Amino acid sequence: GQQVMQIPQYQHVQEGEDFTTYCNSSTTLSNIQWYKQRPGGHPVFLIQLVKSGEVKKQKRLTFQFGEAKKNSSLHITATQTTDVGTYFCAGRSGAAGNKLTFGGGTRVLVKP
Amino acid sequence: DTEVTQTPKHLVMGMTNKKSLKCEQHMGHRAMYWYKQKAKKPPELMFVYSYEKLSINESVPSRFSPECPNSSLLNLHLHALQPEDSALYLCASSGRGLAGVIWNTGELFFGEGSRLTVL
Numbered sequence: 428g429q430q431v432m433q434i435p436q437y438q439h440v441q442e443g444e445d446f447t448t449y450c451n452s453s454t455t456l457s458n459i460q461w462y463k464q465r466p467g468g469h470p471v472f473l474i475q476l477v478k479s480g481e482v483k484k485q486k487r488l489t490f491q492f493g494e495a496k497k498n499s500s501l502h503i504t505a506t507q508t509t510d511v512g513t514y515f516c517a518g519r520s521g522a523a524g525n526k527l528t529f530g531g532g533t534r535v536l537v538k539p
Numbered sequence: 540d541t542e543v544t545q546t547p548k549h550l551v552m553g554m555t556n557k558k559s560l561k562c563e564q565h566m567g568h569r570a571m572y573w574y575k576q577k578a579k580k581p582p583e584l585m586f587v588y589s590y591e592k593l594s595i596n597e598s599v600p601s602r603f604s605p606e607c608p609n610s611s612l613l614n615l616h617l618h619a620l621q622p623e624d625s626a627l628y629l630c631a632s633s634g635r636g637l638a639g640v641i642w643n644t645g646e647l648f649f650g651e652g653s654r655l656t657v658l
Contacts, residue, residue, distance in 0.1 A: 460646060469629060470582060472646040515581055526595070527647070529581035 433530035448533040450499040450516035465512040545650035562613040562630030571613040574629040
């Protein structure tokens with residue numbers, strides 16, 4: 428079945444530094460979504476990417492969808508303590524019946 | 540604040556108990572979902588209801604029984620659970636449900652979850 432892999436699993440970041448988390452799918456995706464889950468919280472939708480090569484920005488967050496629509500990335504600049512949490516990508520694929528498949532998540536810890 | 544409301548927030552039950560988790564949304568969404576999330580793991584899809592009909596059952600054991608009384612409510616009935624069923628149970632909804640073979644492509648709105656402990 429469809430697999431969505433995320434790396435790294437953990438990211439320790441110094442406050443003020445940048446980092447990137449990557450998402451790779453075993454199948455071509457129709458779209459990809461990103462969610463953030465704070466410790467003890469629930470997943471909250473961040474963004475959806477649909478087009479090949481699409482790039483979207485939300486303040487310090489930059490999301491990218493690969494040309495082949497099989498991978499995506501989230502880049503955060505000038506990390507703040509409010510960025511702590513687990514970031515999940517979730518992809519939809521026609522090959523998987525258009526179900527949303529979550530990646531394993533990247534857990535982000537920020538060192539002040 | 541989330542627009543998907545789940546009750547109870549915490550539940551402790553024995554293996555012989557029968558309990559229910561409840562979920563409510565008033566956003567007019569026509570697809571509703573149950574997910575199970577273990578610690579440090581991603582949400583795992585259990586059931587999907589679209590237009591109040593069960594669309595997907597991800598081979599979930601029969602000790603979990605979903606119910607969708609109307610377009611705003613979703614229940615998960617629990618019976619004879621095992622300790623390994625202890626987890627955070629998340630309800631979610633989305634804008635458009637399954638229509639023919641065309642799936643909704645929109646975002647999921649998650650509730651805050653019901654944290655279940657089975658003793």
